[in-house]
Amino acid sequence: MMKVLITGLSGFIGGYLKNRFESTYEIYDLDRDLLDFDGVKQRLQEVNPDFIIHLAARTEVEKSFYEQITFSQVNYTGTVNLIESAKNLSNLKLLIFSSTMETYGWQPESDLIRDGKPFTLPVFDEKTKQNPNAPYAVAKVGGELYLEYAARAYNLPFCVFRQTNTYGRHDNDFFVVEQIISQMLKNPNEINLGYGKPYRNFLWIDDLINLYEVAIKNYTQAQGHVFCTGPENAISIETLVNKIAYMIGWNGKVNWNTKPKRHGEIYVLNSTAKKAQEVLGWSPVVDLDEGLRRTIQLWKDKIDKNNN
Helix, strand or coil: CCEEEEECCCCHHHHHHHHHHCCCCEEEECCCCCCCHHHHHHHHHHHCCCEEEECCCCCCHHHHCCCHHHHHHHHHHHHHHHHHHHCCCCCCCEEEEEEEHHHHECCHHHHHHHCCCCCCCCCECCCCCCECCCHHHHHHHHHHHHHHHHHHHHCCCEEEEEECEEECCCCCCCCHHHHHHHHHHHCCCEEECCCCCCEECEEEHHHHHHHHHHHHHCHHHHCCCEEECCCCCCEEHHHHHHHHHHHHCCCCEEECCCCCCCCCCCCECCECCHHHHHHHCCCCCCCHHHHHHHHHHHHHHHHHHHHC
16 A cells, blocks of 8 residues: 655644544655654654645734744745655655746736726736745745755655645634534625635535545646646636625624735636646636535534534
């Protein structure tokens, strides 16, 4: 049975990967502090994995503007430590790096959306210029570049997923979809949100897990590639709120602009998964409406359980 070492195994995506993979692969946690180079190297040598999935990171983009050093240390230096520890492993077939659409950062359309001017919603692919506009995103770009260097210098087998906003959490309401749903279910009269202009696309968690599974099964095809995850369905946060309200039957008031505006706000993130389809035969299958219905039910079940 092949070995898969997952950093961030206890997180949202890591937990889903463990449930999916544990009957097919031997699953290992990093079980070390990413910033402890000697510890990371020792753990990787002990396990000698066939695959590494690097998920561990600080992911709360907004907080990265206030905790810049911590985000840079964990998300960049931690990634460097992992790569340097992995580059000479004898069994390694693929290291998958969880990157982000946030690396695209500022794009020309952002100013048009911000200022309320006419625009055509862009679609980003793997060739779109990266203009990271948050400390979180800068560190992720650094991780991508370090992987490219390690591949050139040491033939490190890697691929990168520039992941879209992934949703389907039932235990964390920090992120936008879950935050909107949980607030509406708990507050029938009014909710407080930031601002509704930015456009985002959203990927249901099972679709993302399928991508990881496909990449591992087709690791030779995945090696050396960067993949966007799509789906090509970006909508404004305001439209997302209206959609969720309709599904829930919520008729309360939204208090917009009740949170501080994020420094370097990104007004449009919208990617296509065409390359992943062409190279790996993968594409998202769960549409936004269905994913939202599932997430709403998860939160209804959670709230009902807590009330009983």
